Amino acid sequence: MVPFVTAASKNWAEGTPVTVTDATLPMALEAMSVTTFVSQ
Numbered sequence: 001m002v003p004f005v006t007a008a009s010k011n012w013a014e015g016t017p018v019t020v021t022d023a024t025l026p027m028a029l030e031a032m033s034v035t036t037f038v039s040q
Helices: none
Strands: 002-007 010-014 034-038
Touching: none
Parallel strands: none
Antiparallel strands: 002 010, 002 034
């Protein structure tokens, strides 16, 4: 899944793709932000 982050310093910034394993998404979310995950 590809994360897209909107925060004070980012506007819909594409992040590094992450892999869901055993229904777990191994990613730390940035404080005071909105993160949307898009399936590839």
